[in-house]
Amino acid sequence: MGYRQNRPGDSARKIAEGIYLKRAGVTLLGMLGLLLCLKLLPMLPGAGISALVVLIIVMKVIAGTVESKAKTYRREERKAERGARAEEAIDDVLGTLQGQHRVFHDVDTGHGDIDHILLSKEHGVFVIETKSHFGEVTVRNGALLINGQPSEKDFIAQVLRNTMWLKKRIRETTGLDPWIQPVIVFTRAFVREWKPVRGVLLRNQKHLVEAIEKTRTNPGIISRLWSLHEQGHQLW
Numbered sequence: 001m002g003y004r005q006n007r008p009g010d011s012a013r014k015i016a017e018g019i020y021l022k023r024a025g026v027t028l029l030g031m032l033g034l035l036l037c038l039k040l041l042p043m044l045p046g047a048g049i050s051a052l053v054v055l056i057i058v059m060k061v062i063a064g065t066v067e068s069k070a071k072t073y074r075r076e077e078r079k080a081e082r083g084a085r086a087e088e089a090i091d092d093v094l095g096t097l098q099g100q101h102r103v104f105h106d107v108d109t110g111h112g113d114i115d116h117i118l119l120s121k122e123h124g125v126f127v128i129e130t131k132s133h134f135g136e137v138t139v140r141n142g143a144l145l146i147n148g149q150p151s152e153k154d155f156i157a158q159v160l161r162n163t164m165w166l167k168k169r170i171r172e173t174t175g176l177d178p179w180i181q182p183v184i185v186f187t188r189a190f191v192r193e194w195k196p197v198r199g200v201l202l203r204n205q206k207h208l209v210e211a212i213e214k215t216r217t218n219p220g221i222i223s224r225l226w227s228l229h230e231q232g233h234q235l236w
Contacts, residue, residue: 006104006105006106006107007105007106008084008087008088008090008091008105008106008115008116009083009084009085009086009087009088009105009106010084010105010106011106011113012080012081012083012084012087013080013081013084015080015083016077016080016081016084019073019076019077019080020073020077022073023069023070023073023074023077026066026069026070026073027066027070029066030062030063030065030066033062034059034062034063037055037058037059037062040055041055079132082132083130083132085132086130086131086132086187086188087105087106087115087116087130089130089187089205090115090116090128090130090185090187090205090208091103091105091116093205093208093209094116094118094128094208094209096209097118097120097209097212097213098213099120099121099122099123100120100121100122100226101118101119101120101121101122101123102118102119102229103116103117103118103119104116104117104119107166107236109162109165109166110165111161111165112158112162114127114128114129114162114165114166115128115129115130116128116129116130117166117236118212119225119226119229119235120212120222121222121223121226122216123212123213123215123216123217123222124178124179124180124181124215124216124217124218124222125166125170125178125179125180125181125222125225126180126181126182126183126212126215127159127162127163127166127180127181127182127183128183128184128185128208129155129158129159129162129182129183129184129185130185130187131155131184131185131186131187131189132186132187132188133146133151133186133188133189134147134188134189135147135189135190136148136189136190136192137186137189137190137191137192137193137202138192138193139192139193139197139202142156142197142198143156144156144184144197144202146189155184156184156197156198156200159182159183159184159200160182160198160199160200162182163180163182166180166236167180169235169236170225170235170236173233173234173235173236174224174225174228174233174235176221176224176225177221178217178218178221178222178225179217179218181201181215181217182199182200182201183200183201183202183203183208183211183212184200184201184202184203185203185204185205185208186202186203186204186205187204187205189204190204191203191204191207
């Protein structure tokens, strides 16, 4: 059984497409609701002014609700689109890496996706999570902060969980137990903290390849993994 060949950002783009469909559905329902209200207007002269006021209020509520939900969905859609573009940008960056290597994108773990897995004959195995946030990245008491505020979820825990999943899968499929380097890379943020945080490297995209090329782990195990990969063995 071969690897599923995913393009970078596939999952994020599917999320964006799903959100777009929700936004379109909400807009369509709102338009139908307003159309129904307009059709009721000719029936109101005999019902009195109070009925007309109620109908106008209903139309305003429908329009306001649709506008609010559509804006929320559009923000989420843009966020997913930014994430997809960020993953594509990191794929381009990884394409400049020297030596024999292979990059796998959007690897399904059963509880989410790993943005990129890098298998390098010279440098080892890397789990790379891509983030498209703006601003400044710092660390306080082991917690990652963006512009001084906690991120919307624990990115460190996320990449460590994915790293443990990959380590277990490689052990199951090959019997090998390589060191896997987790990395969080930011495409649009300034990263102040360069020391590993719970073993996780934090980098912006400009310094990603440099960090990879400085890594040397388990040369014997990595050589065996690379040989298995070249033989067509599925590693995870």
